[in-house]
Amino acid sequence: MSLETATPPPPTAIRKSLFVDSTPLLGDPAALRARAREDGYLFFKQRLPADEVLALRAELLAVVERHGWRQPGQDALGGLVDYDAINRVTEEAMHRTDVGVTADAYHDVQKLERFHRLPHHPRLLEIYRALFDGEVLVHPRHIARMITPHTCMVPTPPHQDFPYIQGSANTWTCWFPVGDCPRPLGGLTVLHGSHRGGYQPVQPAKGAGGFAVPLCPHETHWVEGDYEVGDVLTFPCHTIHKALRCQFKDRIRLSLDVRYQAASEPVDNSSLNPHCSLTWDEIYAGWKHDDLKYYWRKLPLNVSPWDQGYLQPKRRIC
Numbered sequence: 001m002s003l004e005t006a007t008p009p010p011p012t013a014i015r016k017s018l019f020v021d022s023t024p025l026l027g028d029p030a031a032l033r034a035r036a037r038e039d040g041y042l043f044f045k046q047r048l049p050a051d052e053v054l055a056l057r058a059e060l061l062a063v064v065e066r067h068g069w070r071q072p073g074q075d076a077l078g079g080l081v082d083y084d085a086i087n088r089v090t091e092e093a094m095h096r097t098d099v100g101v102t103a104d105a106y107h108d109v110q111k112l113e114r115f116h117r118l119p120h121h122p123r124l125l126e127i128y129r130a131l132f133d134g135e136v137l138v139h140p141r142h143i144a145r146m147i148t149p150h151t152c153m154v155p156t157p158p159h160q161d162f163p164y165i166q167g168s169a170n171t172w173t174c175w176f177p178v179g180d181c182p183r184p185l186g187g188l189t190v191l192h193g194s195h196r197g198g199y200q201p202v203q204p205a206k207g208a209g210g211f212a213v214p215l216c217p218h219e220t221h222w223v224e225g226d227y228e229v230g231d232v233l234t235f236p237c238h239t240i241h242k243a244l245r246c247q248f249k250d251r252i253r254l255s256l257d258v259r260y261q262a263a264s265e266p267v268d269n270s271s272l273n274p275h276c277s278l279t280w281d282e283i284y285a286g287w288k289h290d291d292l293k294y295y296w297r298k299l300p301l302n303v304s305p306w307d308q309g310y311l312q313p314k315r316r317i318c
Contacts, residue, residue, distance in 0.1 A: 017192070019043035019225040019233070029130040036131065040195035040239040041223065046230035047123055048176065053229050056114050057178045060146065060254050063108045064101070069148065071250070079179065079252045083149050091152040098208045100146040100153060100252070103277070109144050110276045113287045116142060119258040120292065124174060127234065131172065132262040139171075139259035139271045140280075140296055145208075147186060147246060147253040155186060156243040157205040157212035161259075163310035164209060165237055168265035169198075174234045178254035181227040185253050186246030188233055189224035191215075194240035201314035211311060213240050216318030234260075266304035272296055 022042040025032040036042055058076040071080040089102060096103045109115060119138055128136045147153060161173050181187045205212035224244065227233075235241065237259075246253055259271065274283055284293050 014220050014222060016189075016222050016224055019223055021045045023047070026126065026130060029133065032130050036236070038193070039223075040193050041190045041233065041235040042127070043225070044127065044232045044234075046228060047127075047232040048118070048121060048230045049123075050229045052118060052121070053176070053178055056112075056118055057229075057254060059112050059114055060109060060144065060178060061252075063105055063112075064146070064252060066108070067102070067105045069101075077179065079254070080250050081148055081252050083249050086148045086150050089150065091150075094150050094152050097276075098210075099144060100148045100150070105146075106144070106276055107278055109146070110274060110278055111283050111286060113289070115144065115256075116140070116283075116292060119174070119256070124232070124258075124260075127174075127232075128172065128260040132170075132260075135263040135299075137261050137263040137267060137296065137299060137301070139165075139261070139267070141259070141271050141273060141275050143257035143275050145253070145255045145257065147243075147255075149246070149249045149251070153246075154207045155245045156208040158191065158215055158240050158242040159202070159205075159209055159212050160200060160238050160240055162199055162237040163202060163211070165259060165268065165271055166306060166310065167268040167271060167304050168261045169237065170265060171237045171259055171261040171267075172234050173237060174232060174256075174258040174260060176232045176256055177227045177229070178256060180229050181253060181255070183224060183226055183244055184247040185251060186244045187224065187227050187253075188241055188255075189222045189244055190233070190235055191219055191240040192221040192223050194219060195236050195238040198238055199310065200238075200240070201316045202311060203313050203315075207243075211313070214316045215240075216316070218318070263299050263301070266302045268306055269303050270306065272301075272303075 064070045069086045093102045097106045175188050200213045202211040
């Protein structure tokens, strides 16, 4: 029996609502955890300082410019992309990373000290200390999504992060745009309450990760919003989420995926490795500070084995 490629339900079946800002609950961890259990996500309006996010944006766009894909005549924060230039890159070269740029460009991003430092911001750690009620492990495996208008790019399909992360089922993803990200630019949307079903089987699909969770007819309640610089969306690794389709052919969408968990819970070894083929020594070579180098080795971590079975295609029963 052949497996069908996972597809979302028809648009007429989908209903949408806007993110609810959970900032007022940060002073009440019990209430914050209760909302997380109910909704399967937490959203924080302008949680990160805009100047720090925009400083990273300038560095990411400088990489794009060095590789010849940025339109000339912009300031350091302008995200206009040369459509013809980016599409001179072969599909094979683009698919080596699935983040929206070539491997060489992505290596340049992974070497940026600011890219690895921002996920440790105290205003982010405050969220996860409240959720976990203990010491927080920031996964060092940070992912930059640099969604360009290359013709091979398709929106990330509905999926859970657990099969790709494993370790603790209480690992949380933190997603935030590096700059303003209105819905037409292709931000992230989450399926309300979908975490309650635990792990769900996957089927092959186009887009980042190569797999998707086929949606059931009753799974129609998507939560979304127009992101401003500094906004933060976070959710547990069983929450089903996807990217909206980018409606522009001349812009880049920049965002970060960062993972957090309680330091006392299991972590898969892959989460402690770079999200690229570089070594940590290669990534650290040009850094000005040493405090974040191999920081996780100071913790008595419980490293768990990888289970390839979570990424074996299976039919989902609704």
